[in-house]
Amino acid sequence: MWRRNRHSRRRxxxxxxxxxxxVMTPPWAVGCAREEKKAMREADYYRPRGQGESGRxx
Amino acid sequence: xxxxxCELCPRKCVIPEGGAGDCRVRVNIGGKLLxxxxxxxxxxxxxxxxxxPLYHFHPGSPVFSIATAGCNLHCLNCxxxxxxxxGGEEIExxxxxxxxxxxxxxxxQGCESIAYTYSDPVVFYEYVYDSSILAHExxxxxxxxxxxxxxxxxxxxxxxVIDAANTDLKAFDDGFYRKTTGATxxxxxxxxxxxxxxxxxxxxxxxxxxTLNDDLSMIRRMAKWIGRxxxxxxxxxxxxxxxxxxxxxxxxxxGETLDRARQxxxxxxxxxxxxxxxxxxxxxxxxxxxDGTLLIKRVGFMISEYKLTxxxxxxxxxxxxxxxxx
Numbered sequence: 028m029w030r031r032n033r034h035s036r037r038r039x040x041x042x043x044x045x046x047x048x049x050v051m052t053p054p055w056a057v058g059c060a061r062e063e064k065k066a067m068r069e070a071d072y073y074r075p076r077g078q079g080e081s082g083r084x085x
Numbered sequence: 086x087x088x089x090x091c092e093l094c095p096r097k098c099v100i101p102e103g104g105a106g107d108c109r110v111r112v113n114i115g116g117k118l119l120x121x122x123x124x125x126x127x128x129x130x131x132x133x134x135x136x137x138p139l140y141h142f143h144p145g146s147p148v149f150s151i152a153t154a155g156c157n158l159h160c161l162n163c164x165x166x167x168x169x170x171x172g173g174e175e176i177e178x179x180x181x182x183x184x185x186x187x188x189x190x191x192x193x194q195g196c197e198s199i200a201y202t203y204s205d206p207v208v209f210y211e212y213v214y215d216s217s218i219l220a221h222e223x224x225x226x227x228x229x230x231x232x233x234x235x236x237x238x239x240x241x242x243x244x245x246v247i248d249a250a251n252t253d254l255k256a257f258d259d260g261f262y263r264k265t266t267g268a269t270x271x272x273x274x275x276x277x278x279x280x281x282x283x284x285x286x287x288x289x290x291x292x293x294x295x296t297l298n299d300d301l302s303m304i305r306r307m308a309k310w311i312g313r314x315x316x317x318x319x320x321x322x323x324x325x326x327x328x329x330x331x332x333x334x335x336x337x338x339x340g341e342t343l344d345r346a347r348q349x350x351x352x353x354x355x356x357x358x359x360x361x362x363x364x365x366x367x368x369x370x371x372x373x374x375x376d377g378t379l380l381i382k383r384v385g386f387m388i389s390e391y392k393l394t395x396x397x398x399x400x401x402x403x404x405x406x407x408x409x410x411x
Contacts, residue, residue, distance in 0.1 A: 068211050070111055072239050073118035076088035076099055 087116030093210055094157045094235050095272040108208040109172035110155030120211045122153035124183040127168055127176045128203050131194055135386040137202060137230050138322050138361055140371060141408025142249040142286050144381060145388045148228060149191035151182075152203030153212065158232050159267040160255070162294060162332040169204040184216040188223050198248070202230035210239060217246035229285075233276035234268045240276055244283035249409065251288045251322075252277055256298035257307035265297065265332075274310075281315050286409050288320040290361070293338045293346055295326065304346050308353035317354050318407040323347055325362035343368070357406075371406070373399040380406065 091098045091106050098106035100113040110122045132150045134143055154176055156169035163169055173179060182190060191199050199220050201213045206229055217227040226248040233252040235243075254277065255262060259270040280287045289311060293299045311319055323346045325338045343360045347368050350358045360368030364385040371381040371393075378401045382390035392400050397410040 067114075067119040067121055068123040068215075070091065070093070070118040070120050071211055071214070072092040072236070073089045073111075074092060075116065076090050 087113070089113050089116065089118045091118060092236060093239055094207055095269065096157060105172060106157075108155045108157040110153065110208050120209060122155060122173060122209050123212045124181060124186075125153055125173070125179050126151040126182055126187075127154050127173065127179050128152040128165075129180060129182070129190075131196060132200065133386040134198075134228075135383060135388070137200055137228060137251050138290065138324075138359070139228065139249055139251055139286075139288055140322070140359060140381070140383075141288065141320050141357070141406070141410075142228070143198065143226070143409060144391070146198065147194075147196050148198045148200045149187075149194055149196035150200040150202050151187065152201070152206070153209045154179075154204065155208040156205045157208055157234055157268070158205060161265050161330060162292070162326060162328075163330045164327075165203050166330040184212065184219050187216050188219045188225065191220070191225065192223060196225075198226040198228055200228040200230060202228070205232050205234070207231055207235045210235075210243065214243055214246060217243075221246060231276075232266070232268070233273040233280075235272070235276055237275055237279055240279050241283060244280065244285050247285050249286040249288075250280050251290055252280065253290045253292070254307065254311075255292065257303050257310065258298065261298050265294075274314075277311075278314055281319075287315065288322065289315070290322040290324055291346075292324045292326055293342055294332070295335050295338055295342065297335070299338070299342050299346065301345060301349050304349050305353050308350035308355050308358075312354040316407075317356050319355070320357040320359060320408075321350055321355050322359045322361045323350070323368075325360075327362070340366070373402060373404055373406070375399065375404045376402045378402070 087102050089100050091111055096107050100106050102113050105112045112119050112121045130150050131147050134146050134148050152168060154168055154171045154173035206213050220227050229247045229250040231252055255266055262268050262270045323343050327337050328335060347358045347360055356374035360366045369383040370379060373380055378399055380393050381388060394400055397406050397408055
């Protein structure tokens with residue numbers, strides 16, 4: 028089959044290569060992703076449920 | 086479960102740990118409410134100020150415009166629904182631009198102002214606030230394009246760092262708000278008054294949707310309220326509806342409807358009433374309310390004639406035109 032259809036073979040190898048590259052994400056790239064997560068900022072206007080605006084129980 | 090109550094907008098969402106508010110982007114992680122789109126805009130463009138629309142604020146100037154995912158309204162006719170009705174997870178392009186990067190980027194692009202727009206910037210409040218402070222320090226101006234569904238306390242704080250706002254008053258009817266947007270009318274009216282009280286330059290937009298909010302008696306009541314509470318010099322933009330998102334069953338707004346609405350609002354006392362989303366319409370331009378002189382001629386978002394004096398007056402009768410012109 029591969030001899031008859033080299034386009035299909037290339038596509039198969041491309042997909043396989045992509046999957047392999049995805050699995051083999053270098054550790055420093057994982058670290059970068061974690062670093063980005065830290066950038067979330069705490070919101071300015073919220074309170075724990077159960078405390079009224081003046082600190083009273085709801 | 087450490088639940089939190091978000092107090093930014095009138096929804097006051099109770100958010101369980103690991104969950105998000107109605108806007109999808111304010112998330113409870115470990116009992117802390119986090120702004121998940123902080124520093125992560127999904128749209129960045131340079132627009133003319135007229136596109137916001139702001140017609141009386143630095144006309145013709147380029148404005149660096151950004152938005153993140155999420156919105157606290159769910160309008161059936163949303164034009165930016167891919168952005169606004171998403172928590173960001175479905176959006177392919179998310180940029181990393183913290184407030185320092187954002188201001189530097191806007192300056193590098195030659196913009197003297199930043200617009201927080203497209204989706205509703207209320208949901209990325211902290212990003213707007215921090216960026217606006219830095220923008221002011223860099224000598225730039227901040228423009229807030231919003232539906233105005235926000236609590237008064239956070240809005241008052243934001244007004245200290247915002248220079249201009251265009252607020253979408255979607256209808257003068259609470260039933261319309263509930264059915265079409267999932268919000269309510271009164272907080273929006275409160276926000277409009279707060280902008281005015283805090284001295285932010287304010288313009289109002291009303292998108293006219295055929296059969297839903299194009300009743301002339303309602304338009305008259307809205308115009309009267311604007312004149313009484315915000316001032317007769319407050320620019321009002323009637324915008325043309327196009328079928329979009331979940332409201333594809335209605336036709337675009339006929340030009341005559343927009344003409345009638347404009348006339349009704351002017352008869353109710355408003356001095357600067359515009360028609361938007363129809364390029365080349367007479368109502369795109371600014372006229373002197375005293376002698377009718379054409380002051381700023383607009384074609385689409387472009388200015389083709391500008392006759393205001395440097396201090397914002399009519400050149401023939403010297404009538405001052407409210408706005409921020411320099």
